[in-house]
Amino acid sequence: MTAQTVDHVSLLPLYAAAGTAVLVLLADLLFASRAAIFGALTSGGIATAAGAIVVGGSRVGTFCAASSCSWVPSPLAMVAAVVFAGLTVGVLGLSVPSLRLGTAPAGEFCFLLACSMTGGVVVGYAGDLITLIVGVETLTLPLYLLVGLRRFVPGEKVSTASASASVTFFLISVISTAIALLGAALNYAATGALHLDRLVDGVGPFAPVANAGVALLVIGLAFKVAAVPLHAWAPATYEGAPLPVAAYLSTASKLGGVLALAAIVARVDAAALTGVLAVLTMTVGNLVALRQTRMVRLLAWSSIAQAGYILAALALGGAGVAAAAAYSVFFVVLELIAFGVVVALRPPGADGGSLLAYRGAGRRSPWLGAALVLAFAGLAGLPPGLAGLFAKVTVVDALIDNGHGWLAGVVALNAVIGLAYYVRVSALLYTKPEAPGISVVDPALLEAATHPRLPVSRAVGFVLAAASLVAVALGFAPQLLFDALS
Amino acid sequence: MTIYQVALVAVVALPALGAAVVALLKDRTARLVGTGFAAVTLLPIILLPFARSSADGGLWTEVDVSWVSALNLDFHLGVDGVSYPLVALTGLLTVLCTAYLQKSSGRALTALLLVLEAGIAGTFLSFDLILFFLFFEVVLLPMYAVIAGWGGEDRRRAARKFVLYTLFGSVFLLLGVVTVAVSAGTGDLAELAGGAGLDRTTQYAAFTLLAIAFAVKAPLWPLHTWLPDAHTQAPTVGSVILAGVLLKMGTYGLVRVGVGVAPLGAEKAAPVLGILAVAAILAGSLICLRQTELKRLIAYSSVGHMGFVLLGIATLSETGLQAALLGNVAHGLITGLLFFLAGAIKDRAHTGELSELGGLRETAPRLAGVLGFAAIASLGLPGLAGFWGEAFAVVAAVQRGGGLWTTLAVLAAIGGALTAAYFLRLLRRVTHGPARVPATVASTALAPGANGHLLPGVTTVEWLAWSPLAALTLAVGLAPALVLIATSAPVRALTEALP
Numbered sequence A: 001m002t003a004q005t006v007d008h009v010s011l012l013p014l015y016a017a018a019g020t021a022v023l024v025l026l027a028d029l030l031f032a033s034r035a036a037i038f039g040a041l042t043s044g045g046i047a048t049a050a051g052a053i054v055v056g057g058s059r060v061g062t063f064c065a066a067s068s069c070s071w072v073p074s075p076l077a078m079v080a081a082v083v084f085a086g087l088t089v090g091v092l093g094l095s096v097p098s099l100r101l102g103t104a105p106a107g108e109f110c111f112l113l114a115c116s117m118t119g120g121v122v123v124g125y126a127g128d129l130i131t132l133i134v135g136v137e138t139l140t141l142p143l144y145l146l147v148g149l150r151r152f153v154p155g156e157k158v159s160t161a162s163a164s165a166s167v168t169f170f171l172i173s174v175i176s177t178a179i180a181l182l183g184a185a186l187n188y189a190a191t192g193a194l195h196l197d198r199l200v201d202g203v204g205p206f207a208p209v210a211n212a213g214v215a216l217l218v219i220g221l222a223f224k225v226a227a228v229p230l231h232a233w234a235p236a237t238y239e240g241a242p243l244p245v246a247a248y249l250s251t252a253s254k255l256g257g258v259l260a261l262a263a264i265v266a267r268v269d270a271a272a273l274t275g276v277l278a279v280l281t282m283t284v285g286n287l288v289a290l291r292q293t294r295m296v297r298l299l300a301w302s303s304i305a306q307a308g309y310i311l312a313a314l315a316l317g318g319a320g321v322a323a324a325a326a327y328s329v330f331f332v333v334l335e336l337i338a339f340g341v342v343v344a345l346r347p348p349g350a351d352g353g354s355l356l357a358y359r360g361a362g363r364r365s366p367w368l369g370a371a372l373v374l375a376f377a378g379l380a381g382l383p384p385g386l387a388g389l390f391a392k393v394t395v396v397d398a399l400i401d402n403g404h405g406w407l408a409g410v411v412a413l414n415a416v417i418g419l420a421y422y423v424r425v426s427a428l429l430y431t432k433p434e435a436p437g438i439s440v441v442d443p444a445l446l447e448a449a450t451h452p453r454l455p456v457s458r459a460v461g462f463v464l465a466a467a468s469l470v471a472v473a474l475g476f477a478p479q480l481l482f483d484a485l486s
Numbered sequence B: 001m002t003i004y005q006v007a008l009v010a011v012v013a014l015p016a017l018g019a020a021v022v023a024l025l026k027d028r029t030a031r032l033v034g035t036g037f038a039a040v041t042l043l044p045i046i047l048l049p050f051a052r053s054s055a056d057g058g059l060w061t062e063v064d065v066s067w068v069s070a071l072n073l074d075f076h077l078g079v080d081g082v083s084y085p086l087v088a089l090t091g092l093l094t095v096l097c098t099a100y101l102q103k104s105s106g107r108a109l110t111a112l113l114l115v116l117e118a119g120i121a122g123t124f125l126s127f128d129l130i131l132f133f134l135f136f137e138v139v140l141l142p143m144y145a146v147i148a149g150w151g152g153e154d155r156r157r158a159a160r161k162f163v164l165y166t167l168f169g170s171v172f173l174l175l176g177v178v179t180v181a182v183s184a185g186t187g188d189l190a191e192l193a194g195g196a197g198l199d200r201t202t203q204y205a206a207f208t209l210l211a212i213a214f215a216v217k218a219p220l221w222p223l224h225t226w227l228p229d230a231h232t233q234a235p236t237v238g239s240v241i242l243a244g245v246l247l248k249m250g251t252y253g254l255v256r257v258g259v260g261v262a263p264l265g266a267e268k269a270a271p272v273l274g275i276l277a278v279a280a281i282l283a284g285s286l287i288c289l290r291q292t293e294l295k296r297l298i299a300y301s302s303v304g305h306m307g308f309v310l311l312g313i314a315t316l317s318e319t320g321l322q323a324a325l326l327g328n329v330a331h332g333l334i335t336g337l338l339f340f341l342a343g344a345i346k347d348r349a350h351t352g353e354l355s356e357l358g359g360l361r362e363t364a365p366r367l368a369g370v371l372g373f374a375a376i377a378s379l380g381l382p383g384l385a386g387f388w389g390e391a392f393a394v395v396a397a398v399q400r401g402g403g404l405w406t407t408l409a410v411l412a413a414i415g416g417a418l419t420a421a422y423f424l425r426l427l428r429r430v431t432h433g434p435a436r437v438p439a440t441v442a443s444t445a446l447a448p449g450a451n452g453h454l455l456p457g458v459t460t461v462e463w464l465a466w467s468p469l470a471a472l473t474l475a476v477g478l479a480p481a482l483v484l485i486a487t488s489a490p491v492r493a494l495t496e497a498l499p
Helices: A008-030 A034-055 A075-101 A106-125 A129-148 A161-191 A204-224 A233-240 A243-265 A271-289 A295-314 A317-345 A366-380 A386-401 A405-429 A443-450 A458-476 A479-485 B003-024 B027-051 B084-103 B107-125 B129-138 B140-150 B155-184 B200-217 B226-233 B236-246 B248-261 B263-289 B294-315 B318-349 B365-378 B385-400 B402-430 B439-444 B460-478 B488-496
Strands: A062-065 A068-071 B061-068 B073-079
Touching: A008 A034, A008 A068, A008 A075, A008 A106, A034 A075, A034 A106, A068 A129, A075 A106, A075 A243, A075 A317, A075 A458, A075 A479, A106 A129, A106 A243, A129 A161, A129 A204, A129 A243, A161 A204, A161 A233, A204 A243, A204 A271, A233 A243, A233 A295, A243 A271, A243 A295, A243 A317, A271 A295, A271 A405, A295 A317, A295 A386, A295 A405, A317 A366, A317 A386, A317 A458, A317 A479, A366 A386, A366 A405, A366 A458, A386 A405, A386 A458, A386 B129, A386 B155, A405 B140, A405 B155, A458 A479, A479 B061, B003 B027, B003 B061, B003 B073, B003 B084, B003 B107, B027 B084, B027 B107, B073 B107, B073 B129, B084 B107, B084 B236, B084 B248, B084 B318, B084 B460, B107 B129, B107 B140, B107 B236, B107 B248, B129 B140, B129 B155, B129 B248, B140 B155, B140 B236, B155 B200, B155 B226, B155 B248, B200 B248, B200 B263, B226 B236, B226 B294, B236 B248, B236 B294, B236 B318, B248 B263, B248 B294, B248 B318, B248 B488, B263 B294, B263 B402, B294 B318, B294 B385, B294 B402, B318 B365, B318 B385, B318 B460, B318 B488, B365 B385, B365 B402, B365 B460, B385 B402, B385 B460
Parallel strands: none
Antiparallel strands: A062 A068, B061 B073
């Protein structure tokens, strides 16, 4: 047996992402300055995205055994790598104010973020089940630490919320990985397939084993996208995690889970299971979100519901992958804006707070208010969030095209429930302040004193502007995304 | 690109651009600039009829650019005799509303009105199903914001009810539109006209979905319950736009998309639509007889009037469809005027309760005169705009023949008589009788009006807003051909496709 040649060019995105992690570590060691670390991660992220674009989507794979490869560039993989890189840099931008405050060691924080990005890139390019699961784990593993990575300055009230969130996330995640691995093993035992392009539905006496394997794989990965009934960890973890990390969890981590699920359901039949998960996820997510009184929990439940719409497209199998991928990209951009505005409206290092803290925020900060309305309208699938509208239309179109009209109906009805809470929060942003119980000479002055308008740090402002620009551009030219994905 | 195509795009693009500019300016300038944009938008609207070639029954002019090919979405705008009167009405009402706002502050409100204009005009001009859906959705959140931001006491609940109800309708629109686009492989309304490329089952399914969607928007009894709350709570300009043109998106959609794309489904569903329409006429009139609040009464009267429009559509005859189109425009003019007047009365009296109003004829003779004119126009006096649409909807039902349609025609006519009854009751309560001092004004006793009564005068801004509507009501009443001149060819095309 001869040593096979490795196509290093097609591995460029991976080299760039992994190199970023090393570079960040070195920058921390050699310069120990935050600016150097941030610069390393930002340029690394840009390099990763550039690498993915250079490789493109049509190059042949590498690490091949016979005709099947373990590293397969595809249009979807390219888009995913670009999105992961963008999200990483975006979340870094959102973290800058709290890192300056010293809530977490900058070097470690950025290193872990870069590792997570590497995992995300691998998920997109993975050509076999092992690479896929290793990719998903590399994506999540640093997040256990990031969720719990919270230092307190002397005198600050110490809270164990992030530590307990971290432990919750860790335990659930480990169990789900075990389940997914068991599923992969059973499926391998029954069909002998490890490469994605060789995955087949089980036949003969081993069919039940193969089917059980697929079901376990789907369930294991459904934990990662927080599909109901495997969702309970998400609200608690988001609430306990620092805000930018929660943003990363609900965007990048979710995207990784979606990509992994898409890789499985596109090849083997898991339509019934995925369909049930989809209906449960969107309905429960939306209904529970109606009752939330804290911002991050509301976003958490709404992002659970959004995962339901993606799962609905995935219930179509291979035919729905393009729609699911398009929806995911639209979704992560809008979700990043929503979290970004929350970060900008709260003091550095603070949690998301109660919804009441956002009363009148849109009057004090018109641009931030407009960005949040854009994000919420998009998540509800309505103009002016045109990106979100096209996302919904894409999914409904795919569902009806493939004869799943009933599921399209459930998706559309859920959009109505979803609007109820999006509109409630958006209206709250423009509500006039409550009249104080005592007579005050100048209520506006009192309001300004109790609800000061916080300065928005340059990094956060830049991330928000860039993300909003992307959302608006995708809203007016969604064909760009559809072209990139095909 | 011809000048007409530029004009077509400008009808949608100018208000949208105006909204963006207004949002960035200071309050007073913003209101002026907003009114300017709304007025300038009238220019391309005036230009459009010249694009019509007299012999051709097709589109006067169109723009067709591929937008999102993955979703079969083209940016396809077009205008013909069916859509033009409604576009013109939209442009006119928006100018009047933005001008009306000059007397109060409202930069954001002006911007929202311009967004609404872009959305509504876009809906009327869309000749692509997905684009139609997109514009249909554009109006949702701005209208919510108008009601929730500038409405009355109970505005939040009313606004929420409006937005959830109409989004619920949009769900069916989305499903219907995608069903049609997927099975026909195109979303182009011009290609789909007459149900081309759709089998019988698809047409039934599509029409059911679309009819429910438009019935919520129009609104058709029993899906109308959002309307009275929204109207009562909305600010004057909100009510005017809502009643004047927003409801017309439902009836227009039913004609253009429902009947146009799925004629077989329309034929099958016609009796059901007819029965519901007559139920709406009767229910609307009977409820109006018991109303005690001015704006609520006018809101319920809209349910009755839209019932006549839907009855005209349900007959699926040329007469009926033309009556519906005429009724649409007439209702937009008259109810727009009525809501302006109701707003003026509420501004002066600080109450809309009929029991607390009275003697307007003595305290504010001019206002009472205009109100009398609008009410009489609304009850369908021959010679004014309201008459033709309602009379010919009944005529179309009689022409359709058969026991069911004759019964429906008789019941609709009775409903018409009831309409007269409640409007006369309204006039007796509000304009006649002893002048009453509303409790709120009496308690302060410092209202700037003469001896604590209603302010008698009608301001210039108000005359400016009302007179075009009153003049057009009279003009359309005397010469309905103004609206109908260009409708016969497209309407014949619609009815010929029917089995």
